[in-house]
Structures are given as structure tokens and as C-alpha cells.
Amino acid sequence: MSIILEDNQPPGFLRLGPTWYHEIPFLPHGWETTNDRGSGSLKHAAMKALLRDQSALKPELFEYVHWYLAEYLWDSLKRCNKQTMHMWKIMASVYPVQFYKVSPYYCLNAGCPKKPLRDYMGILNSEDFRWRAILTIATTYCTATDLTTIPNIKNLVALDVHSELYTSNNAPLDRVGVNNDGLLLQDGFVRGWIESKALQHLRILRFYHQHEMTVASLGALRELPELQLVVAYECKKITEAVQKHDKPANGIIPIKGWSACRLDWFWENHGTSKTIDDNLLALHNVYQSSLQTPGEDSRRPSSLPTNLPILEFKLPTVDHSRRDRVVVHSRYNAKSIVLFTRDPVKQKLDIAKQQRAREKRTEPPEKGDRPAKRAVMKERGPMDISETLNQFF
Numbered sequence: 444m445s446i447i448l449e450d451n452q453p454p455g456f457l458r459l460g461p462t463w464y465h466e467i468p469f470l471p472h473g474w475e476t477t478n479d480r481g482s483g484s485l486k487h488a489a490m491k492a493l494l495r496d497q498s499a500l501k502p503e504l505f506e507y508v509h510w511y512l513a514e515y516l517w518d519s520l521k522r523c524n525k526q527t528m529h530m531w532k533i534m535a536s537v538y539p540v541q542f543y544k545v546s547p548y549y550c551l552n553a554g555c556p557k558k559p560l561r562d563y564m565g566i567l568n569s570e571d572f573r574w575r576a577i578l579t580i581a582t583t584y585c586t587a588t589d590l591t592t593i594p595n596i597k598n599l600v601a602l603d604v605h606s607e608l609y610t611s612n613n614a615p616l617d618r619v620g621v622n623n624d625g626l627l628l629q630d631g632f633v634r635g636w637i638e639s640k641a642l643q644h645l646r647i648l649r650f651y652h653q654h655e656m657t658v659a660s661l662g663a664l665r666e667l668p669e670l671q672l673v674v675a676y677e678c679k680k681i682t683e684a685v686q687k688h689d690k691p692a693n694g695i696i697p698i699k700g701w702s703a704c705r706l707d708w709f710w711e712n713h714g715t716s717k718t719i720d721d722n723l724l725a726l727h728n729v730y731q732s733s734l735q736t737p738g739e740d741s742r743r744p745s746s747l748p749t750n751l752p753i754l755e756f757k758l759p760t761v762d763h764s765r766r767d768r769v770v771v772h773s774r775y776n777a778k779s780i781v782l783f784t785r786d787p788v789k790q791k792l793d794i795a796k797q798q799r800a801r802e803k804r805t806e807p808p809e810k811g812d813r814p815a816k817r818a819v820m821k822e823r824g825p826m827d828i829s830e831t832l833n834q835f836f
Contacts, residue, residue, distance in 0.1 A: 468497035594641030605651030662699035673783040707777035
């Protein structure tokens with residue numbers, strides 16, 4: 444079962460931290476207080492007492508709770524439409540096998556950010572990889588600090604960065620450091636991501652209207668071992684760099700270790716439907732498509748188990764799921780949309796190189812029959828510089 448919740452909370456509700464900026468932890472007032480058969484059972488009363496404030500719940504409380512009781516609690520939350528991200532994370536952490544069969548995917552479509560985006564990063568992160576994270580953010584609401592904290596999400600597998608203005612009646616409550624035009628992503632931020640040695644599980648990366656990005660950033664992105672697809676959607680400098688090339692026979696241009704293809708060229712070889720479904724629709728669908736069994740396209744297998752649940756967060760909400768609208772926009776901007784995929788030959792070489800490096804690190808040090816010699820400075824007598832000085836007199 445997949446869960447997608449919309450942020451529809453009225454302004455001024457009680458806030459208990461970043462987890463509750465867009466959801467309310469309390470059960471609806473008066474929910475199931477009475478029924479046709481009289482008072483509820485003791486089990487029902489205990490359930491209501493436990494779930495009346497989800498912000499007080501922690502994974503440790505469920506350590507000795509059997510799964511059938513936990514599933515009963517989760518189903519009860521479904522009845523009152525209170526299956527929150529907080530409770531989903533607890534269930535995914537404590538019951539990884541059973542809960543995956545019940546709710547393998549959770550998505551929170553948030554409205555305008557209530558706080559700087561860096562305050563939200565910890566919500567998605569899972570240091571022990573209990574779930575995979577997918578993030579959509581708007582640079583319209585970003586500061587430099589926000590962008591540099593993205594690598595803190597260790598379990599991030601797909602990222603969508605756009606700059607489209609979000610129209611909403613609810614303005615952000617705190618926009619410190621954010622101007623009206625927002626902050627566009629630049630090559631320097633991408634290099635910072637690479638230098639942090641993070642994002643090792645990032646597989647899909649899409650840029651929308653990031654006009655400061657250049658093809659130089661693509662060279663840096665090759666250092667991410669699992670990154671398979673980069674989509675540059677109306678990124679001015681990247682578009683100009685690709686348009687300088689004439690269309691080759693196979694429609695692919697090698698750029699910075701990637702196979703670059705304009706969308707209109709791709710359509711001529713593969714057709715519109717495949718391109719839309721595999722690259723431009725909802726980020727979750729694009730990620731799932733990239734997990735197909737490696738074969739002729741030499742796609743790299745996932746480094747994270749594919750039976751881990753997926754947690755998606757959109758700040759603010761951007762809808763790429765409406766295929767009709769995506770098709771219209773992509774046809775209009777086809778020459779300004781560039782798809783970058785791994786060069787199959789270079790990817791095989793990269794994988795072999797990384798495998799040799801891992802094997803070398805695990806090999807025990809060579810031990811010979813002779814004991815290892817230690818470097819010792821050679822003893823020297825006192826220096827006599829009289830002869831040298833005599834040459835000058």
C-alpha cells in the first residue's frame with residue numbers, strides 16, 4: 444500500500460518540531476468515543492490512549508510489541524486518516540520485514556516550507572538505512588546552507604531540484620536569508636557534494652531551470668558510484684553547450700564521461716512514450732525504472748536492498764505525475780531537455796576499478812621470512828667546514 448498525504452493544515456496549529464510542520468500528531472476529537480454496541484473494548488481504549496499523541500511515541504516503546512498489535516495500531520490510524528510520517532518511520536524501523544508488505548512507500552506532499560529547508564533534512568535521513576529517501580526541493584526557498592546540507596541524507600536515492608515558483612495562499616513563516624528570486628544551484632555546490640564523500644546511493648538526479656549549472660558539474664557527478672541518470676530540464680548553459688554539437692548518427696554526444704542526448708533526438712530513436720515514462724514523470728517512478736535488472740543497457744545494480752521501503756518528501760509539492768501536462772511541456776521544450784546516462788564502456792571500467800580497490804583494501808599485508816626493516820638515519824661525524832671556508836679566502 445502506498446500512502447500520499449497532502450499538507451492541508453491551517454495556519455497557527457501547534458508545532459512540536461520539524462516532524463510536525465505539516466502534520467498533526469493528535470487523534471481527531473471525539474473519534475470513536477461511542478458505537479452502536481456501547482462502550483469500546485479494553486483493547487480499543489488502550490489503542491486510543493496510546494495514539495492520542497503520536498509525538499510522544501518512539502521506536503523503543505515497540506521493542507516488545509508483537510507485529511499483530513502494531514498492525515492493529517497502523518490500521519486504526521488509517522481509519523481516522525492519521526497515518527503520519529513519524530509513525531511510518533517507527534513501523535519501518537521496528538518491523539522492517541512485515542511492514543514492507545503493508546506499506547512499502549510513503550510520500551508527504553508538503554506546501555510552502557514553514558522553516559528553512561535544512562531543518563527538514565534530518566526527517567528523511569536514516570543512518571542505519573531502514574528506508575530509502577527521495578527528495579524534491581525548490582531552490583526558490585533555498586539558502587546556500589540549505590543546499591550544502593543535502594549530503595546529510597545518507598540514504599538519498601533520488602533528488603529533484605527545481606526553481607519553479609509555488610503559488611499558495613499560505614506563505615512560509617520563516618524565510619530568513621531567502622530573497623524573492625531564490626538561489627540557483629551552481630557547480631560549486633555540486634563539487635561540495637562530491638567532496639563530502641556522501642550521496643553514495645544517489646541514483647537519479649534532475650535539475651529544472653537551474654541556469655547557472657554547466658557541463659563541468661557533470662564531470663564531478665561521475666564520482667558518485669551509483670548515479671545512473673541526470674536530467675537537465677531547461678538549464679540554459681548546459682543546453683547551449685549541447686546545441687553546439689550537430690546531431691550524430693546515434694543521437695548521443697560524449698560529454699564529461701556521460702552519454703548526452705537531447706530529448707528530441709531521443710524521441711526519433713525510442714519514441715515519446717518511453718522517454719516520458721522513464722525519465723520525466725514522477726521521481727519515484729523514474730527511480731523504480733532504474734532498478735531493472737542489469738542487461739544490455741549495463742545499468743548498475745542498487746547498492747541498497749530493493750526491499751527497503753521508500754520515504755518521499757516534496758518541499759514544496761511539484762506534480763510530475765500528470766502525464767498529459769508533462770508531455771505538452773516536454774514537446775515544447777524538447778531541444779532544451781538533455782538526458783545524461785552513464786557511458787556503458789566507462790561504467791564497466793569504473794566498476795572494475797572500484798572492485799580492484801576493494802579487493803586491495805581487504806588483502807592482508809604481505810609477510811616475508813625476513814623481519815621488516817625499519818628506516819634508521821645513518822650516523823655522521825662532526826662536519827669540518829674549514830676546507831670549504833679556505834676556498835673563499
